[in-house]
Amino acid sequence: MRSPFWMLFLAALVFALVEMTVTFVLARRWRNYGIVDVVWSGGFALIALLGLTLSWGSPDAAHGARLRGVLLAGMVVIWSLRLAVHLGIRVASHHPGEDVRYAQLRREWGDSTSRRMFGFYQLQGVLQAALAAPFLIVFASSGTPGSSLGTFEGLGISLWLAGILGESIADRQLARFRADPSRRGRVCQEGLWNWSRHPNYFFEWLVWVGYAVFALAVPWGWAGLISPLLMGHFLVNVTGIPMTEALSVKSKGDAYREYQRTTSAFIPWFKRTG
Numbered sequence: 001m002r003s004p005f006w007m008l009f010l011a012a013l014v015f016a017l018v019e020m021t022v023t024f025v026l027a028r029r030w031r032n033y034g035i036v037d038v039v040w041s042g043g044f045a046l047i048a049l050l051g052l053t054l055s056w057g058s059p060d061a062a063h064g065a066r067l068r069g070v071l072l073a074g075m076v077v078i079w080s081l082r083l084a085v086h087l088g089i090r091v092a093s094h095h096p097g098e099d100v101r102y103a104q105l106r107r108e109w110g111d112s113t114s115r116r117m118f119g120f121y122q123l124q125g126v127l128q129a130a131l132a133a134p135f136l137i138v139f140a141s142s143g144t145p146g147s148s149l150g151t152f153e154g155l156g157i158s159l160w161l162a163g164i165l166g167e168s169i170a171d172r173q174l175a176r177f178r179a180d181p182s183r184r185g186r187v188c189q190e191g192l193w194n195w196s197r198h199p200n201y202f203f204e205w206l207v208w209v210g211y212a213v214f215a216l217a218v219p220w221g222w223a224g225l226i227s228p229l230l231m232g233h234f235l236v237n238v239t240g241i242p243m244t245e246a247l248s249v250k251s252k253g254d255a256y257r258e259y260q261r262t263t264s265a266f267i268p269w270f271k272r273t274g
Contacts, residue, residue, distance in 0.1 A: 005140040005220070008054055012047045012132050016125035019043050024121045033106075033117055034091045034099035040124050042084030047132050048076035055139035068149060072138050072214055075160050079207055082164070086171055101243055131208070131231060134215035134224030141218040152221075156214025159206055166192065166203030174200070187252055187259045195268035197259060198244070201235045202266050208232075236266055 023039045052073040056066075091099065098106075109116050173191040177183055192199035208228040215224035234240060245265075248256045262272045 005136055008051045008136040008140055009129060009133075011050060011054060012136060013126065013129040015047060015050060016043060016128040017122060019046075019128075020121040020125035024118050027121075028114060028117075030095075032091070032095055032098050033102040034094065036121055036124060037099075038084050038088045038091055040128060041087055042080055043128055044132065045077040045080035045084075047128065048073045048080070048135050051132070051136050051139040068141075068153060068217065069139050071149070071153070071157075072135055072211070075157070075211070075214075076135055079160070079164055082168070083204075100247055104243075104247065127230070127234070131227045134208075134211040134221070134227050137215050137221055137224050138218055141220075150217060152217035153214055156210045156212075156216075158210070159213055160210030163203045163206035163208075163210055166206065167200050170199040170203060185252065187248075187255050189259065189263070192268065194271070195264065197263050197265050198235075198241055199268060201240050202268060205232050205235055205266075241265055 019039060020036070023036055027033045027035050052069055055069065097103075105117070105120075106113050170192045173193060174188055177188040177190055177193075196202055205228060208231045212224045212228050215221035245256075245260070249260075
């Protein structure tokens, strides 16, 4: 018997909260709160595999429905592990130091850092479960009769693939720029960074659009649109662009302000002139 969506969501939420509690304990011991980025990214692979396992249907379930769930789980695992490895390398390069964003939070929060950071970690767990909605909706329907793969799955895979490739290219371009000592203190405007100040965030968001479109193939799949909406909000208005740009202006000054004036913040677009 298939597991309904609410059971899968509850399992994902419990997993995410336990995961973030353990991560907080380790981060506090290692004095490096930046590891949450690695765990948060990699945790989606485990949530996808957990959801797929719990929702596996009866032996007579339609092949197309099962294939849909397996295919989406594979997409999540590939994206999740790629991003976790990329962020893991970045966090390791700072250790025993800490990512500048979390160091800034330590300074701002002072004596209340541990308490507020624990709350922040738990919020990350809740967000993990909420963002998993497209996966869980698809998994909840994977044990019932269904048609073969169609247009929504194909479009979702295409958007996901474009997001994976774009994010990988943007990450590689920025890493190459930062590795050159002669460019220290300058603003990267090479490749995709010439068209957007945050192409990595844009293509990350596109991955989530791909998951949501993929989920439109099943009943209630439209509810999965909450994921790209949430992700876009957090990237553009909360923890993504605002914090990153504040730190960039602080470290690069007028050079970054000019970059802000001429270059799209999120969606890749032509430079503004004049």
